Amino acid sequence: MDTNELERERGITILAKNASVSYEGIRINIIDTPGHADFGGEVERVMNMADGCLLLVDAVDGPMPQTTYVLRQALKQNVTPMVVINKIDRPEARAAEVVDMVQDLFLEVATNADQLDFPVLYASARDGYATTSLNEPGLNMQPLFEAILNSVPPPTGDSCAPLQMLVAALDYDSYLGQVAVGRITNGTLRLRDHVALLGRNAEPTSHVVERIFVFRGMERVEVSESHAGDIVAITGPEGVSIGDTIASLENPQALPSIDINEPTVRMTFGVSTSPFMGIEGEHCTSRQLYARLMRELRTNVSLRVETTSSPDVFVVSGRGELHLSILVETMRRKGDTFIDPGTKVYAGMIVGSNSRGDDIEINVCKEKKLTNMRSSTADITKRLKSTVKMSLEEALAFTADDEFVEVTPKNLRLRKMELSSVDRKRKRRDGARARD
Incomplete structure (x- = not known):
C-alpha cells in the first residue's frame, strides 16, 4: 500500500x-x-x-x-x-x-x-x-x-441522525481540488448536500458536497451517498483542516407566498431559522400578507444573529389578580394585553405591550369602582376582544434582551429577568454608566 x-x-x-x-x-x-x-x-x-x-x-x-x-x-x-x-x-x-x-x-x-x-x-x-x-x-x-x-465491534453511528464527520486526513487532486478524508460518525452524506464546516477557531461556513468516494479494495469508487460507519473522501468544502468537523447544515425551507391574482411566489432559502422566529405573527399581520414557513432541521450551528428590540411592555409592579379596571382603562387603550381578567400575576411579569416609548409599570391591585353607567359584563366583553395569545415561537421573538419566556405545563408567561423594579432601574443605570 x-x-x-x-x-x-x-x-x-x-x-x-x-x-x-x-x-x-x-x-x-x-x-x-x-x-x-x-x-x-x-x-x-x-x-x-x-x-x-x-x-x-x-x-x-x-x-x-x-x-x-x-x-x-x-x-x-x-x-x-x-x-x-x-x-x-x-x-x-x-x-x-x-x-x-x-x-x-x-x-x-x-x-x-x-x-x-x-x-x-x-x-x-x-x-x-x-x-x-x-x-x-x-x-x-x-x-x-x-x-x-x-x-471488533460494529459501528455505533445512526444513519438517521444529523450528519457528523471528523476530518482525519487530507489529500489533493489536481482536477478535483482539496479532498477531505474521514469517517461518518452519524447521519447520511449525499451528493449536493449543503454542509457546515466547523473549524476549531473559525465561524461555521457553508459548502456543497461535490463528490463522494468510498474505498473498495485499494481503489476509490465514486458513490451518490454514504452512511454512518463509512470512511469517505469528499470534495467541495474548501479550506478544510485536519480535526475539523463536517456537519449537516440547518436548511430551513421558507416558503412565503403573496396572492395578488397571480401564480403563487415560492422562495426557498438555506439559512438559519433564528431571524425568522415570529415572522408569521408579526410581519405577515402588519403587511396583510400570507406566509408559511416550513423548516427542515439538518444540524444545530451557532450563528451570530442581529435582532431588533421588542415593543415596550406593561410590567406588573405588585402581586395579586389582574383586575378589569386596569385592563380596560389603561392597557387596552395604549396597546395589547396578554392575559385574561382574574389571572394571578407577580411582580416583574409582563402582561401587555404599549407604543408609548418605554416600559410602563402598573399596579394591578387597583380595582375600578363599578357604576350604573357600565357593568362588569360589558368590561369583560370589551376586554376579551383584545387579548393576545402568543405561541412559544411568537413569545421568543417578542422578548427583549432583559426578558424571559417562562414555560410550564399549563402556562406560558413573559417576565423581566430582574423581577424587582428597583433592581431593573439599578441595572439600567449601571449599563448607561458603562457606555459613557
Whole structure:
C-alpha cells in the first residue's frame, strides 16, 4: 500500500492509507498506519476512524520500538486489539517466543484489563493464509476475517441522525481540488448536500458536497451517498483542516407566498431559522400578507444573529389578580394585553405591550369602582376582544434582551429577568454608566 516515492525509497509507511474488503456481505474498512514515532500525528488522527486494530508483528524480529508507540496510541483510543504474527513461513521464525514478547508489551502499555484479552493469529502474507494455531496449517485468510468479525465491534453511528464527520486526513487532486478524508460518525452524506464546516477557531461556513468516494479494495469508487460507519473522501468544502468537523447544515425551507391574482411566489432559502422566529405573527399581520414557513432541521450551528428590540411592555409592579379596571382603562387603550381578567400575576411579569416609548409599570391591585353607567359584563366583553395569545415561537421573538419566556405545563408567561423594579432601574443605570 506504500505508493509514495519517499515511502518506497525508505521502505516504511509515512502516510496512512485506506482500503476495504468485503467478507460475508460485510464491508471491513482497513487503515494502514505508519509505525514510526516520527509520524505520530498521523497515527493519532487516523486512529479516530478505527474500532479495532491489528498489531502486525514479525515472527523473526518480534516487537520493534515503533510497535510499542503505535500500540500505546491505539489503546489510548480504546480500540479493540488483535495480534497477527506474520512471516511464520520463514525458517528462522520464532512465533511462540514472539507471542510471549507481545504479551509483555501489552502488560506495559494497556490502559485496562480488557485490553489484555486479545486473539492471536499466525499468518504468511506472502503465501496468503492465516491460522489460529501453529499446529493447524493455514489455507486462506478466512480465519483472520472471522476473528475481525468476532472481536471488533460494529459501528455505533445512526444513519438517521444529523450528519457528523471528523476530518482525519487530507489529500489533493489536481482536477478535483482539496479532498477531505474521514469517517461518518452519524447521519447520511449525499451528493449536493449543503454542509457546515466547523473549524476549531473559525465561524461555521457553508459548502456543497461535490463528490463522494468510498474505498473498495485499494481503489476509490465514486458513490451518490454514504452512511454512518463509512470512511469517505469528499470534495467541495474548501479550506478544510485536519480535526475539523463536517456537519449537516440547518436548511430551513421558507416558503412565503403573496396572492395578488397571480401564480403563487415560492422562495426557498438555506439559512438559519433564528431571524425568522415570529415572522408569521408579526410581519405577515402588519403587511396583510400570507406566509408559511416550513423548516427542515439538518444540524444545530451557532450563528451570530442581529435582532431588533421588542415593543415596550406593561410590567406588573405588585402581586395579586389582574383586575378589569386596569385592563380596560389603561392597557387596552395604549396597546395589547396578554392575559385574561382574574389571572394571578407577580411582580416583574409582563402582561401587555404599549407604543408609548418605554416600559410602563402598573399596579394591578387597583380595582375600578363599578357604576350604573357600565357593568362588569360589558368590561369583560370589551376586554376579551383584545387579548393576545402568543405561541412559544411568537413569545421568543417578542422578548427583549432583559426578558424571559417562562414555560410550564399549563402556562406560558413573559417576565423581566430582574423581577424587582428597583433592581431593573439599578441595572439600567449601571449599563448607561458603562457606555459613557
